[in-house]
Amino acid sequence: MTKRILIVDDEPNIVVSLEFLMKREGFEVAVAMDGEAALKSVEEKTPDLVLLDIMLPKKNGFEVCQTIRANPELQAVKIVMLTAKGRDTEVAKGTALGADAYMTKPFSTKDLIAQVRQILGES
Amino acid sequence: MMKRSILTGQRLVAVFLLGCVLFNYPVIALFNKTGELFDIPLLYLFLFGAWALLIGLMAWVIEHRQE
């Protein structure tokens, strides 16, 4: 069964690259450009994993993460946070809010794929 | 004890100096003339007028002081 991955980022070029990478790895990919669209997409069809940017319009990554974690039906959803702000406090905040992993932009595509696979228990 | 407001003191000294000018030569010489105003001799009218003015000023300064 193909795992479903939701990509949430407001930078079109990053979305293009992530979409290409994840599809190439054989995942089913959905895309959201802002926080609200992300939550809508999660509700419509629950993904197995969310690649979540933090600096997002409308609702930021932390809020999206919090909302997903607050929903008991979505406990299985894995969350990997992506951010360009590499501060320790943000890493800690993300982890505290229930993110499963945290990656700093720019990231190595290999590392990202490895991380995703590991979290999905496929490695 | 009476607190001495500096401003009040200065105002009173100013009134004193004004009085010194009004009640002395050459100002009184200006009014030291025969002739009447409102049927009152000029010098008499001036002296009592200036006197009343000084008293009025002092009363104002004293009764409007802030302690």
Next chain:
Amino acid sequence: MLQAWVIASVSFAYLGVLFAIAYYGDKRADAGRSIIANPTIYALSLAVYCTTWTFYGSVGRAASTGIGFLPIYLGPTLMAGLWWFVMLKIIRISKANRITSIADFVSSRYGKSQLLGGLVTIIAVIGIVPYISLQLKAVSNSFTILLHYPDIVMPARAAAQPLLQDSALYIALILAAFTILFGTRHLDATERHEGMVAAIAFESLVKLLAFVAVGIFVTFFLYDGFGDIFDRAELVPKLKALMTVDDTGASYGSWWSLTFLSMLSIMFLPRQFQISVVENVNERHLARAIWLFPLYLLLINIFVLPIAVGGLLRFPDGSVDADTFVLTLPMAEQQELLALLVYIGGLSAGTGMVIVETIALSTMVCNDLVMPVLLRWKSLRLHEEHDLSGLLLSIRRWAIAAILLLGYVYFRAAGEAYALVGIGLISFAAVAQFAPAIIGGIYWKGGTREGAIAGLVAGFAVWIYTLLLPSFAKSGWLSLDFIKEGLFSIGLLKPQQLFGLTGLGEIPHSLFWSMLANIGCYVAVSLRRRPDVVETGQATLFVDAFRHTEGEQRSRFWRGSAQVQDLLPLIGRFLGPERAREAFLAYARRRGVGTIDQLEANADLVHYAEALLAGAIGGASARVMVASVVKEEPLGIDEVMNILDEASQVRAYSKQLEQKSRELEAATAELRAANERLKELDRMKDDFISTVTHELRTPLTSIRAFSEILLEDPKTNLANRRKFLAIIVKETERLTRLINQVLDMAKIESGNAEWHTADIDLQEVIEETLAATSTLFADKRISLEKHLAADLPRVRADRDRLIQVMLNLLSNAVKFCEEDSGRVTVRLSAESGVARVDVEDNGTGIAEADQATIFEKFRQVGDTMTAKPQGTGLGLPISRQIVEHFGGRLWVRSSLGKGATFSFTLPFDTGDARQEERRQND
């Protein structure tokens, strides 16, 4: 008909009323509920200044010298303005040092000198006794005149009357008894007489009422108002002359010197000092007196000239003495009751003066003349007496009687002679001699005992020679040759033209020479030596009176040992053992000690005892007496100077300390603020770096991801490969732009940017930018309108930077416009002194709330995918910096959905800007 018994019983009834008021006032004072604790009563009691010399004499003077009588009342009005400083200081000093009279004041100031106290007393008695005679004469004359009602008969010369039929003698005796009754009821440490003050205030009201009543009667009933009287006076040349003063230097000089003389008199006449200083209950009362007392003077003088003119018109033949017009005018008009009221008013004026003056003089005679002599007179064995309070009281009573009898004797001797008539101003000139020693004493620390004595003696001697002796000569007691030829027929010694000084009246002449001698000797002799220990101590207490609280400093100038067992009996001997015990007990309680035995006999107690004693026998004698029972270790002058230096140093240090701590506080506050600013800057810098980091990482992310994709998978299809490479290129450009702008911003902000300033034609710049951006417009099919004013003055700016600003604004406009329907308008116009450029679009607009933030770094508006702005978020901040650098302004006007207009201004080149630049570059 007014029978003698009617007038006599009215007089006694009036005196009875006075006594009742005084008695009530004393009772209330004893009960601690003073009736004179009121500023209005204080001001009224000061009107003891107005004696019969005012009540009857002013009209007499006005009838002969016209309006020239006024300076005597204008002077006190002027002086009242200075009371706030001078009188308040004297009052405070007197209260702190328990001063009981003007002699006590002078003697205390110059080291408690008994000699000085005695000297002041003698001057006062000689100067004032004739003045008391004048009151007796006036009262007795008014009695005699009233007795002949309705006929108007001038009193014969008093001396012609047999002694036992002379009303003046009885008046003197009655007044003596009256004064003794409520002036010396008991010895008081403060020497205050509240009942007497109440009676004096009442008398002031009565004499004012009486005088104003006559004034109104004469002005409005006898004649038809002020205008009528003055119109009639106009017709008589002699009367017309009264309305002006002689237009000569001498006359103005006399005007000035009378004003000056009365300024000093209002302070230093013994009765004025008694009422305004010694009897003052609360120094706050002084404030109202400053205007109320001059008002009283104005009211009592306003009818003087009309009455004088009225009298001269009514009695044109000169048969009636002008001094009696106040009384004789109502009599001539058969106004019996009014005449009686006038008589009572005159009685008020006379008794008020006599009572206060004799009390003041008797205190001086007792404390500064008799007691020092008695205490030195070893054979009297006064030191062994246990209770001297009775003796003190009887000395004062005898002094009162003696002074009044002396006044009567002078009256008998002088009669109608000049020596009595002219005495008012002569008395004033005598007490004016106190002025240098007192005024100098409270403002100058350098005055010494010898200086004060020399000044007083010299001034007084000149006064005797130039005023008193001539008045005797005019009375026929001395040869008139003395005046005409001078002493020993030496012309330069003519008493009224001393050293050939002519052209002055007798009073200005005497005032000039006596003041010159007085002040000259006071200053010159004082400067011969440094003030000694006691003088320095007292000088500090007097001159710095406003700086010290009571008792703070006094005790520091005393060192020695004492015993309560010695002090208590000493005080008891003068105040009475019972009062002394009470006073000590009260002191003990204030110190928080239960009984007298537990009291510590320290410097404070010694000073308390001395002050108690000073109230009874005067400062100088008190010092002698206290010194006789305590062992005082004399302080050297150096020690006193040290104490003073120390005090001033401590004051200076504490001032410095206060100053420093204020400065420190201010510095701390500044530091705190600076720290806050730094923290804020730090936070801003952090945010900035974090934002820049984010902006850099975002394109890098795409670049790295696609690079890796391409690297790992060379078999990517061509379309994708192209797409990915295009993205990489685009993101690299974005990165470059960002880096350039960040550097640009940093340069501008730090002031390191390079500016190539030149005269710029804005129109040309705009045209050029529009040409460069034409493809942008064409791509989105956005229409462009331009309204550019031609031939505007040039502006001073950097051409490339301005192009940068225009590019930024135009690309922003294009960015936010819809395709096809977009429209951008560019305007160039002139405003006052500036060129203005507007770039208007019909795009999405900017919400009110965002209009300020768009000029902040990295703040972009728009949050949806489609509206995701292109750019770094640094364009507008940089543009604004550039415009402001050239003295302009950049702002935006917009509302959401209705487009936006970005505008900026630049000042036209006026040449100033260039000079400014040159100056900066030099």
